[in-house]
Amino acid sequence: MQDQTFRPRRSVLYVPASNEKALAKVGSLNCDAIIFDLEDAVAPAEKAAARERLKQVFGTFQKGGAEKVIRINGLTTEWGADDLAAARACRPDAILLPKVATPRDIHDADEVLDEEDADLRIWAMIETPRAMLNLGPIAELGRDRAARLSCFVVGTNDLAKETGIAVTNDRRFLAPHLAHIVMAARAGGLDVLDGPLNDFSNATVFEDQCRQAAQMGFDGKTLIHPSQIDAANKAFAPPPEALEEARAVVATFALPENAGKGVISFNGRMVERLHLSQAERLIARAATITERQS
Structure with missing residues (x-):
């Protein structure tokens, strides 16, 4: 829970598990956490190879440094079970579940884990209308340490796609929903991360969104490019x-x-x-x- 076990999560970088060049650079990055992505960033034909590559990469990591999280495919997909098994073998800090819609999604993942996974946390993507309607019950799992849930990650792209909400640079139409997610996360004692800005070359808009997210109460922001790390670290650090x-x-x-x-x-x-x-x-x-x- 956030107030008891604080870890900086100002800058959380997505890295495709299929991108060897990007994987080779993660040790030199100054981000607080890295999400190794087996889901959206990996084509179906590449998923098996990406799992094996992750196992090799995790075998080279030393303890400490950036928090390491693996985003798997949903457990109801044809890749989910194999992803979860591979993620457990890697021993990351957390597993990120995509498209969480109800508390059952958290429980289904937790039931696969055992005592050897005692330190393994679960992060949940909030990116669908069903998730928004079930935010309270999902967040309440943060109060139950046995459920392992410790962080919400907003999927702004999917949320906009599923709802038809227009995503402007100032996010005026998305802001009420972002605030709702923050409120639910705090009720459950969870950390909460803002979604990424796709236009990674637009430094001005990125800084504005970071400032907005920090003022809304987010702990950090998910990133899609290393060039965004320093700005996120600055925005979400205490002034x-x-x-x-x-x-x-x-x-x-x-x-x-x-x-x-x-x-x-x-x-x-x-x-x-x-x-x-x-x-x-x-x-x-x-x-x-x-x-x-x-």
Whole structure:
């Protein structure tokens, strides 16, 4: 759950499992997480070879570094069972399930896993109208550690395709649905990642979308090109001015005259202990990001 086990997920890069050149570069990238994709990015005729290639690549990884996630095909497809078996053999940090529509989709994957997979988490793609209608029950699985669910990943492309919502650069029509996903994720104690921008060469729009997503409460953004990593890392990191104020709030509460107080005066406004908790969490997250970068 997000507040208990924070891991930076500011920049989460999709890498096709069939792309040898891209796979060879992942160790040098400064993203927080990598999604090795066996689903949309891999043609049907290439899926078996992509699975074997992933097993070889994962065998070369050292512990630590970017979080490693494998997106499989849905378990109801002809590739799903083989994908899940291959993903388990790779020992990633998480398995990303596409087109999750109901809690049953999470349970079906969890039932295949056993005690040897104790550290394996499940991430869920939210990308269909059914998923949107079932967000509450799906997110509630985040409160059940046995269900393994730890993160929502928004599939904005599929969501737009399935609903007919126009995707403009400012995402004015999509924004209410994105906010709904964030709210559900927080209710379930889950992290939540914004969908990608397909026009990866448009740095201005990408920065705007990152800023918008950060303000909406997203933890990070999924990316389709390494050139987007630095902008995402910056947008979803605690702003320096916010971090400076957080440290000041903590220091003010620590003053002897404020010992035991529930509310104090800070820079001309009233600040409660809930703001102290927020400040402490922000400082801790900034420290984790700094440690990750070093």
